[in-house]
Amino acid sequence: MNMEIRQDEARVNITWSGQNGDLPDTVRYDCTDADVLGWVTEALRGGTVPGIAGQRLVDLREHVVDRFPANLNRPYNLIQVRPKTPFG
Amino acid sequence: MKKIVIVGVGALGSHVVQFIRSLPQVAITVIDRDRVEQKNVLSQFHPKQAVGRSKVLAMQQTMSFLFSRRVVTVPHRLTADNVETLLGDADLIVDCLDNAEARGLVQRFARRHRMACLHGALSAAGDFGRVIWDESFDIDAEPGEGGATCENGEHLPFIVATAAHLALAIQRHLEGGDQVGFTLHPGGVTST
Helix, strand or coil: CCCCCCCCEEEEEEEECCEEEECCCCEECCCCHHHHHHHHHHHHHHCCCCCCCCCCCCCCCCEEEEEECCCCCCCCEEEEEEECCCEC | CEEEEEECCCHHHHHHHHHCCCCCCEEEEEECCCECCHHHHHCCCCCHHHCCCEHHHHHHHHHHHHHCCCCEEECCCCCCCCHHHHHCCCCEEEECCCCHHHHHHHHHHHHHCCCCEEEEEECCCCCCEEEEEHHHCCCCCCCCCCCCCCCCHHHHHHHHHHHHHHHHHHHHHHHHCCCCCEEEECCEEEEC
C-alpha cells in the first residue's frame, strides 16, 4: 500500500477469519466505531480488501475497533479492526 | 534488582518466563493457582511430566532443571485480599491471565498505584495477539460457554511469537523505560 495519510486520517487494518489486510482508502481518524465497522463489513463482502478473500457472510459483532495515534515508529494514525482477545 | 511479577503462566506466561530468563538483574515471580492439564502441554511451556502438578511449581522446576534459573512461585489465586501483598512491590506487572475478572483486578491495582503493567492477550482462533501497556488496554469479554479457547497445539507458533514480543517489550522497558506495544496478526507484526 502506498497512500498519503494526512494527520486527520488513519489507515484501517482488518483481521478477519484468519486473514489480514488494509482498507484501500484511508478514513477520518475521528470517525465512529460504527462507521468503521460498517465500511469494513461492506469492503469484506465486496472482496475489496487486499489480502482477504471476499465473503458474503460477514459478521463483525464480535470484533473490536482499536485506535493508535501516530508515533515515531509509525508516522500515521492506525485503526485496527480485530477479533476479541480474552486469552493469555 | 528489578522485580517482575507474571500473573498467569499458561499459554503466554509460561513462554514469557523462559524468554526473559537471561535478563540481567531481574527477579521473576510467577502467580497462578491452576494445575497443568494434559491439553496444556500442546501449547504451554510445561512438560508432560508436569500434568497434574501446580503450574507455578512445575515452572519453577523446569526453569531450574533446564536453565538453573531461580523463580519465585505463588500457587494461589490473585484476589482483592492478597493483591497488595503479591503485586505491591513489583517493578513491572505482566498480565497473562485468561479471565476478565482477574485482569480487571490487576488493572485497577496497577492504575491506582501508577505501576508499570504490560498485558498479553490472544484471540480464540489464534489469529490475533496483543502486547499492550495498561494505559491503552481495554479488557475483552470472555466467549460464551462452548466457545473456542486457543488451547490447541495448532496455535503454538502464534502463541510463542506473541510471547516473544511480550519479552521484547519487557526488555525495552527495563533498558530505557520505553513502553512499546505490538499487535500480531496474519499480516505480520505492527508496532503500536
